[in-house]
Amino acid sequence: xxxxxxxxxxxxxxxxxxxxxxxxxxxxxxxxxxxxxxxxxxxxxxxxxxxxxxxxxxxxxxxxxxxxxxxxxxxxxxxxxxxxxxxxxxxxxxxxxxxxxxxxxxxxxxxxxxxxxxxxxxxxxxxxxxxxxxxxxxxxxxxxxxxxxxxxxxxxxxxxxxxxxxxxxxxxxxxxxxxxxxxxxxxxxxxxxxxxxxxxxxxxxxxxxxxxxxxxxxxxxxxxxxxxxxxxxxxxxxxxxxxxxxxxxxxxxxxxxxxxxxxxxxxxxxxxxxxxxxxxxxxxxxxxxxxxxxxxxxxxxxxxxxxxxxxxxxxxxxxxxxxxxxxxxxxxxxxxxxxxxxxxxxxxxxxxxxxxxxxxxxxxxxxxxxxxxxxxxxxxxxxxxxxxxxxxxxxxxxxxxxxxxxxxxxxxxxxxxxxxxxxxxxxxxxxxxxxxxxxxxxxxxxxxxxxxxxxxxxxxxxxxxxxxxxxxxxxxxxxxxxxxxxxxxxxxxxxxxxxxxxxxxxxxxxxxxxxxxxxxxxxxxxxxxxxxxxxxxxxxxxxxxxxxxxxxxxxxxxxxxxxxxxxxxxxxxxxxxxxxxxxxxxxxxxxxxxxxxxxxxxxxxxxxxxxxxxxxxxxxxxxxxxxxxxxxxxxxxxxxxxxxxxxxxxxxxxxxxxxxxxxxxxxxxxxxxxxxxxxxxxxxxxxxxxxxxxxxxxxxxxxxxxxxxxxxxxxxx
Numbered sequence: 165x166x167x168x169x170x171x172x173x174x175x176x177x178x179x180x181x182x183x184x185x186x187x188x189x190x191x192x193x194x195x196x197x198x199x200x201x202x203x204x205x206x207x208x209x210x211x212x213x214x215x216x217x218x219x220x221x222x223x224x225x226x227x228x229x230x231x232x233x234x235x236x237x238x239x240x241x242x243x244x245x246x247x248x249x250x251x252x253x254x255x256x257x258x259x260x261x262x263x264x265x266x267x268x269x270x271x272x273x274x275x276x277x278x279x280x281x282x283x284x285x286x287x288x289x290x291x292x293x294x295x296x297x298x299x300x301x302x303x304x305x306x307x308x309x310x311x312x313x314x315x316x317x318x319x320x321x322x323x324x325x326x327x328x329x330x331x332x333x334x335x336x337x338x339x340x341x342x343x344x345x346x347x348x349x350x351x352x353x354x355x356x357x358x359x360x361x362x363x364x365x366x367x368x369x370x371x372x373x374x375x376x377x378x379x380x381x382x383x384x385x386x387x388x389x390x391x392x393x394x395x396x397x398x399x400x401x402x403x404x405x406x407x408x409x410x411x412x413x414x415x416x417x418x419x420x421x422x423x424x425x426x427x428x429x430x431x432x433x434x435x436x437x438x439x440x441x442x443x444x445x446x447x448x449x450x451x452x453x454x455x456x457x458x459x460x461x462x463x464x465x466x467x468x469x470x471x472x473x474x475x476x477x478x479x480x481x482x483x484x485x486x487x488x489x490x491x492x493x494x495x496x497x498x499x500x501x502x503x504x505x506x507x508x509x510x511x512x513x514x515x516x517x518x519x520x521x522x523x524x525x526x527x528x529x530x531x532x533x534x535x536x537x538x539x540x541x542x543x544x545x546x547x548x549x550x551x552x553x554x555x556x557x558x559x560x561x562x563x564x565x566x567x568x569x570x571x572x573x574x575x576x577x578x579x580x581x582x583x584x585x586x587x588x589x590x591x592x593x594x595x596x597x598x599x600x601x602x603x604x605x606x607x608x609x610x611x612x613x614x615x616x617x618x619x620x621x622x623x624x625x626x627x628x629x630x631x632x633x634x635x636x637x638x639x640x641x642x643x644x645x646x647x648x649x650x651x652x653x654x655x656x657x658x659x660x661x662x663x664x665x666x667x668x669x670x671x672x673x674x675x676x677x678x679x680x681x682x683x684x685x686x687x688x689x690x691x692x693x694x695x696x697x698x699x700x701x702x703x704x705x706x707x708x709x710x711x712x713x714x715x716x717x718x719x720x721x722x723x724x725x726x727x728x729x730x731x732x733x734x735x736x737x738x739x740x741x742x743x744x745x746x747x748x749x750x751x752x753x754x755x756x757x758x759x760x761x762x763x764x765x766x767x768x769x770x771x772x773x774x775x776x777x778x779x780x781x782x783x784x785x786x787x788x789x790x791x792x793x794x795x796x797x798x799x800x801x802x803x804x805x806x807x808x809x810x811x812x813x814x815x816x817x818x819x820x821x822x823x824x825x826x827x828x829x830x831x832x833x834x835x836x837x838x839x840x841x842x843x844x845x846x847x848x849x850x851x852x853x854x855x856x857x858x859x860x861x862x863x864x865x866x867x868x869x870x871x872x873x874x875x876x877x878x879x880x881x
Contacts, residue, residue, distance in 0.1 A: 217625055218662070219643065219655035222257035224250060228339075232636040232647050233293035235301065238318055241638075242301060243647065244290025249303060251321050254640055257652050261321040266290070268308035276308035279360075285309065289339035292331075296371065297350025300324075304335040309360065311335040333358040333366045333376070345370075346392040348405060348432050355389040355407045365389075367407060367430065367445070375436050378444040381521055383565050387411040387426075393472040394432075395506060396480045402542035403432040406509075408453075408470040408487065415519055415566065423492050425453040425467040427485075427504075427571065429513055431542035431550075438551045440558040446550040448561075449540040451512045452570040455489045455502035457578070464489035464500040464575065473589040475596055481506060486600065488587040489575075499584040501600065501612075501619070502573040509571050513540065516569035518560075535560055577612060577619040580755070584610075588637045588644070590658060592675050599675060601644050601657060603634025609646050611657060615674030622663065622672055627653040660686040670699035679703065710780040714767070718790030719760045727756045729770035729783045739772035739782060758787070765789060 215221040226245035233242040240260060241252040247268075251261040268276070268288040276286035285308075292304040292313075301316035303323075311331030315324045336343050336357040343356035351372045358366040365384045368376040377383050387409040395404050406429050413424040428450040436443040455464045468488040475482040483506040491498050518534070537547060539561035547553055577600075586603040600612040600619075607628035613620045627634075628648050636647030642658040656662050660677035663669040669679045669686035676689040679702050719725060729739050739754040747764035750757040754772065758764050770783040 215627070215653055215655065217627075217653075217655045219653060220257050221627070221654075222252070222652045224650055224652060226250065226263070227650060228289055229647060229649050229652075230339075230635060231290055231293050232638050232645070233295070233301070234638055234640055234645075235295055235318060237295075237299065240318070241645065242293050242316070243652070244293050244303065244305075246287050246289050249290060249293070249316065249323075252652070254645075257645075257654055264316065264321060264323050266303075266305060266314070266323055268310075272308040272310060276310070279309060281309055285338070287339075288312075291335040291339065291343060292345050292354070294345055294347045294352055295350070296347070296352065302352060302371070304331040306335055306337060306339040307331070309337045311337060333368050334370050336362060338362050342388050342390060344389045344392040344407065346394055346405065348394045348403060351432075353392065353405050353430075355387075355392060355409070367428065367448070373435055375430075375434060375443055375445055377448065378441060378562055381562060381565075382414075383448060383450075383521075384409075385412040385414050388467075390467050391470045393470070393485070395472065395483055404542070405430050405432060406472075406485075408467060408485075410465070410467045413452075414521075423465055425455070425465060425487070425489070426450045427453050427509060429509075429540075433542060434550050436550060437553060437555070437558045440555045441562060444562075446553060446558055446561055447540055447542050448565055449513055449567060450565055451509070451516060451567040453487065453502075453504065454570045454572045455487065455500055455575055456572065458574050464491060464498070464502070466490050466492045468499075468585060469587050471588050473591060473598060475591045475598070476594045477591070484598075485509070486587055486589045486598070488584050488602070490583065497583050498578065498580045499582055499602075500575040500579075501577040501584075501587065501602075502575050503614075504571050504573050508573075512567060512569045512571050514538075516567035518564035519566040519568055521563055521566060539564065576614060576617065582610075585633045585635065586637045588639055589614075590639055597674060599658070601637055601639070603637050603646060605633040607632050607634060607648055609634070609637075609644065609653075609655065609657075613672060613675050618674065620671050620674065622668060625655060627651075627655075660688050662686075666703035670703060673699040710782075712781060712784050714784045714786050716786045716788060718788050720790060721760055721762070723760045725758045725760060725787070727758060727768055727770070727783070727785050729754045729756065729772065739770050740779070742767075742769040742771070744768075760787070762789075 213221055224243070224245065226248055228246040229243055229250075231244040233244075234240075234254065235242065239254050241254045241257070243250040243252065247266060249264040249266065250259070251264065252258065253260050266288055268286065273286040277283065288305040288307045290303060290305045291311075292302070294302045296302050296315075299318060301318060302313065303316055304311060304313040311334065312325075313329040313331045313334060315326065316322070317324055333356055334345070334352070334354045337360050338357070341357050341362050343354065345352060345354040345356075347353070352370040353368070354370045355367045356365070358364050364379070365387055366377050366379075367384075368374065388411070389407065389409045392405065392407045395406060397403050406427055408425070408427055410423050410425050413422045416422050428448065430445050431447040434445055434447045437446050453467070456462065466489060468490055470485050470487040472483055472485050474480065475484060485504045485506070487502050487504065489500045489502060518539070535557050537543075537553065537557060539557055583605040584602045585605050588601045589598045590601075591598055596616070598614040600614060602610045602612060604610065607626065607630070609623075609625045609627055610621065611623040611625075613622055627646055628651055630650070632648040632650060634646055634648055636645075638645040638647075639657070642656060643654050644657045646653045646655070660669065660672065660675070663672050663677060663686040666679045666686075669677050672686070677686050678689050678699070679685075680687045681702060717725065729741070741749070741751065741756050743749060743756070743758075744764060744766035747766075748759045748761065749764075754770070756768065756770070758768070765787050768785045768787065769781060771779045772782045
């Protein structure tokens, strides 16, 4: 005889499965909550908050923030994102005006999807914000793969569309494709992909008297534009617009693609030729930029960003271009900074030979003698405009845009394991010294001083709670505004007061900073004061640049340990390790990888050459054998990231779910055994980088990482 189960017994029978599914779904629910928390739109009510670095942060409440513009006439900060332009105060990053909405129409998005584009592709991604001559803000967006441009009235902060201004050549159809733009006296110059497929490219004077490239000969070969700059010239000469990009090298007769970095130049006054090159550039020339370590011969060939700096205000000849490079080899995380003087760049453009770009003869240097006036120059002998240049000269310029000479430099800075995405620079007291600000792909801001050929890391400041790359850096009134796809940060970066400790202040000695023992503060060097040979002497006998504390590391046999040794001056030359005899090690630039065995136990010391004093003891580790429990140690930095939050949710969810299921099932089954009916309500509703982190164990690999002074990332190496 079969007995019918009561409702309580049915619940007791199926609840284990229900709670198991709830338990499995809890981490997903928690993860989705974290994603919502990071991306939820709070534009209307968001206010700036202190960020712990003497500045403020603003969570934007938008996605894909990508372009930043400061209007100096109104002290207004404009930021372009997906479907909107934000208007902020520069001083505190609070909203000056409600966001200006500019979304693609539903018909445009539907048409975009019919072209086999994804839903995400078919929004309007703002790609360009520039101030024009009349004071209006020119804005362009991808507009569902149909680039459009409009104007922002800076008085009413309203969007003005005039006759459906087309954005072709100003903004790429694909919002992921790189591009660049710059204004010169209110006239816009752009470098961008110019067709739907993203296979044609143009450098254009986009407003005013329009001039563009000649497409009959490929002046560009699959370029990736990264930045552009206006450089003023001395009175009587024409100002220049420079474009920086990486492209395929057609001059090398190889079967494989070789990517090289270029700098191209056009003249601001170029209006094209009268017959040949009508409304086309007559002054376009390009040359290769080489960033190569002289000792090892290693080249850094992929340009990430470039920034111009006039070292002596009012003297354009003092301009230098600080260029950020990485390696073209996949999987290699390395960043290098090379600096090129305007004098060296100008010399190559003025005296370099020409390559023939016709047919397959790219590798051939032209045998034709250089004509007069020299092709590619802004103003010729006796010619006031490009319209007066003879056709024979313009025809030569059309077929010979590439120069044979290269602009060479050795890296000032090399960092392995760090990927820099943006660079800016400020001058120091009208001297050749500079302060670099570098953004990373992990949402950090690094400050590096450049004095002569010496680069010194001063600060590493984590800015974002989520790991997002820095895609904008803007310097304004002693502060730097750093942008990522969903947030902005504003922190002080200039002046000795930003260096909080004696050790950090000592490293900024090249910038005119000294440590005042009485005030216990970093102050500007007094006039006539001589800089000490070793600024660290005033810091006492504590842990300093050349007297690190020996860090004991307890390990177990078979682990692979990575011992960091960050060069105090970010030199391209590796540091030297003292280690036990007979141990198995592998050096990665300055870091040392050790396979733990009985013979590998002992003292490891890293010495790095430092300018002005003897080789510096930079790091020291004592390896001793320990029980296997060290493998269970986690990286405390993980728990500050979204992935760390997710892992935390998984563990807490599992624990809470298990305890809840046990208690609930126990009560439920007890009541079922007593044949007590269960109320309906009781059966419902069940549901970073190497700096600043401690020892970490990843499976069989142990990574030892220095912990800086404090948690702000402002400690010394």
